[in-house]
Amino acid sequence: MYPLLTILQLSLKEYMLPCLNKELLGVDCPGCGLQRSVALLFEGNLWAAFKMYPATFTLIPLFLVLISSKVLNFKFDNRLIIGLSIATVALILINYTTKLIF
Template sequence: MDKIIAFLEDNLLTCSWKQYLGQECMGCGMQRAIILLLKGDIIGSFKMYPALFTLLLMFIYLAFHLKYDYKKGHLILRYLFILNVIIILVNYLIKIT
């Protein structure tokens, strides 16, 4: 696991939005939050990018829904998507103020 974390830390992608406009985008912090989560720093990961946990939950649920075809799975995915959009927007608004 240490090799994976070291690889991720050494190969972070640059944010074009931040590079050209000088302001963080709505996804800034996600890579660092994933690295913090892999290191076991859950609180630090949440502070870095709060939507990471609901995004992970949504993608895990999506995988199960695709495999088992839940009856109301599409509705739950829709609500998880809306929740993620709200969290991302609120986090972005807090960052830029």
């Protein structure tokens, strides 16, 4: 399993997509840092991943709940999806505004 993570890590770093918004306008977009944050997560660097893009820690559970709610029928899946969605959007907006200010 460990060699698979190493291969995935190397391929993530080699094939990261550039931010067109940043290249064309010179300003970060609300999604800037997501790819690097996921790469840092695969390296096991949780704090660096959180500092890079905090919404990663709500996006991953949100996608897991969305996928599993299609397969399994949760009793309270709508509340969980709404709560994770609100938390994700809030973290994205807070992260974006702090990037713009500082």
